[in-house]
Amino acid sequence: MSLISVGMPLYNAEKFVEQALDCLLRQTHTDLEIIISDNCSTDNTVAIVERYAAADTRLKLFRQPENLGPIPNFQFVVEQARGDYFMWRSYDDWSDDNYIETLAAVLDSNRAVDLAVGKVIRANNESQIEGGQELAAYKPTAGFRDSIDMIKASHPGWMYGLFRRAPILATINEVVRDFPHVWGWDHLILFPFASRNRVAGHYGTRFFQRETGISSDRYRPKPAAAQIELARSFYRFCRRDYDKSDASRVQKLAMGIFLLKHTSSCTEKFTRTLRILLGLRRP
Known part of the structure; x- marks a missing residue:
């Protein structure tokens, strides 16, 4: 043991x-x-x-x-x-x-x-x-x-x-x-x-x-600026980490697209942030 x-x-x-x-x-x-x-x-x-x-x-x-x-x-x-x-x-x-x-x-x-x-x-x-x-x-x-x-x-x-x-x-x-x-x-x-x-x-x-x-x-961040900064830091970390993997260039691009879609659909905080970033609603 x-x-x-x-x-x-x-x-x-x-x-x-x-x-x-x-x-x-x-x-x-x-x-x-x-x-x-x-x-x-x-x-x-x-x-x-x-x-x-x-x-x-x-x-x-x-x-x-x-x-x-x-x-x-x-x-x-x-x-x-x-x-x-x-x-x-x-x-x-x-x-x-x-x-x-x-x-x-x-x-x-x-x-x-x-x-x-x-x-x-x-x-x-x-x-x-x-x-x-x-x-x-x-x-x-x-x-x-x-x-x-x-x-x-x-x-x-x-x-x-x-x-x-x-x-x-x-x-x-x-x-x-x-x-x-x-x-x-x-x-x-x-x-x-x-x-x-x-x-x-x-x-x-x-x-x-x-x-x-x-x-x-x-x-949980409440102001729009804090939500945006959180999302940027989150995706930046994931990109840097996955870039170190042995995945192909196409797979790395696909992973980035998947993460944006996945987090915006299953995590309410990123849905709200993405809407702000895309200008779909006012902060």
Whole structure:
């Protein structure tokens, strides 16, 4: 059994962090390091985590001297990781007890896969709904059409799957460097993996993503100028990343056209932005 790193970036997490930690400590894969970075919480988060860390040496608590911002805090926990595999876990999400073990087996069995994902369940106080689409069986000879299908099937909850540490560290470093926004960054984290057919799914285990609406209220840009800048940064990042792939020139052009169409049809914030850019409605 090999060491797997779990990173938990925290800020004012007292409401649900015990549930999240209990879930991790119940995992059937027990060789874990749980890296917790507190981003200057003002509630009882640190006291709760210190109590858990005193009882289980697998927990490592880092207290930031000043608030790093949300995305650099996600970056920090990856930088501290020592395992070959890495997983983020939010303070308000949970999973089946076999989640890490099941996804690790997917990565162990196929070196061409850099991200293993389970079944995503969107959860709130009233219901639990399956999110995203199940992937077809992984094909090592997958082509451009398969990349498009994988992007269509992707779900933000895949960000909490199990990654190989080296490629996710490189990706989060690029996102922090080149994308100065919080809204939409999870899709950029997934884009290099989905666009290169480096994702495989196993639907015998579930990840429960709690929907609180906090991200939309706090980080979604509202002024037209901010929406336009977000869209420009988003598409620029995708173009630069895909230009580094071994896709043909025609495929790279086709990917750019597909992303414009796909994001404008399935993501309301880009629909609104594109209408502004095209002059179809006044900002």
